[in-house]
Amino acid sequence: MTIVSTTAAHISETGSDCPGGAPVALTAREPHVPADQLVAEMVPPPRFDSVRFATYIPDPAQPSQAEAVTVLGGFAEGLGGAARTGSSGPRRWFRRVPKQAAPAGPRGVYLDGGYGVGKTHLLASLWHAAPAAPERKAFGTFVELTNLVGALGFQQTVRTLGDHQLLCIDEFELDDPGDTVLVSSLLAKLVENGVALAATSNTLPGKLGEGRFAAADFLREIQGLSAHFRTLRIDGEDYRHRGLPQAPEPYTEEQVTSAARRMSGASLDSFPALLGHLSRVHPSRYGALVEDVRAVCLTGLAPVPDQSTALRLVVLADRLYDREIPVLASGVPFDELFGEDMLKGGYRKKYFRAISRLTALARDGGALAGTDG
Known part of the structure; x- marks a missing residue:
């Protein structure tokens, strides 16, 4: 089976990878996927x-x-x-x-x-x-x-x-x-x-x-x-956490930045800036947003401010998990991204799924920082 993927021609960027493997910014990507694709x-x-x-x-x-x-x-x-x-x-x-x-x-x-x-x-x-x-x-x-x-x-x-x-x-x-x-x-x-x-x-x-x-x-x-x-x-x-250790603790901003610069194909973004960018990209294009990205590195993780933003983050977490893209982050732990009101509200299943999937990806991301978590 051949999977047709979004090509570079379908992703315009206001910035691009620099020689030497400088990380790309997801916030610089404006993905477009034609109808037939x-x-x-x-x-x-x-x-x-x-x-x-x-x-x-x-x-x-x-x-x-x-x-x-x-x-x-x-x-x-x-x-x-x-x-x-x-x-x-x-x-x-x-x-x-x-x-x-x-x-x-x-x-x-x-x-x-x-x-x-x-x-x-x-x-x-x-x-x-x-x-x-x-x-x-x-x-x-x-x-x-x-x-x-x-x-x-x-x-x-x-x-x-x-x-x-x-x-x-x-x-x-x-x-x-x-x-x-x-x-x-x-x-x-x-x-x-x-x-x-x-x-x-x-x-x-x-x-x-x-x-x-x-x-x-x-x-x-x-x-x-x-x-x-x-x-x-x-x-x-949840099979992702049967018999497995807890997710690694958040890393320092320096560790995240250094890992992003070491790894070819990694992205590096400020978490608040990425949340803002997600509001301008239709959720159906989040897969194209991370196309060809080998690891997602985020700095400054903080509790998500509102439910609309939280639901967009859930979709991004799903697309990262689908594509097996490891995540390395600084800031608060993933289980603190969604407030108590959200975790007790009507969408809590989505938030728990996102936490579960991001935690699994964080374990994968531990190797990027020189630790397995």
């Missing part, structure tokens, strides 16, 4: 490029994890009969696809569970196991899908994705009613065309209700699609 890049991110069902290690204490592997494997096998005639040959992104009747029975799976239980691993494994050619299956986050609709328009997105065998949506959002209804309408049209669906949850833990609220809320929001989904609850602890 948005479609081409709807594949599992680099971290999940090689995952398979066989590489998922279920926790013996959590039977739901092994059950999910079995059910998803069977679901992937069942997609083999969904191939359409006339879909071979060169890809034509914008052709009109004849409407086809949706097969009877569930045509989707919904993975419901806490952060760090391997939902994205399983979703990407399903994408890899689906028998269709890569150009006839799509994988993206909810944010990336809404951006695709914004770039192509609703009807064109239906035509573009309507001949796919499978659409996988990671981190399905329930906190933006407008976007949720938009995507719900899109999914209804795709199901009519026979596209199989798979999604992971991004629900609010305060409303989880023994893990059952996620499915109920999702199925209500997608208005009438409940018959097409089988819900899989995946229980367990």
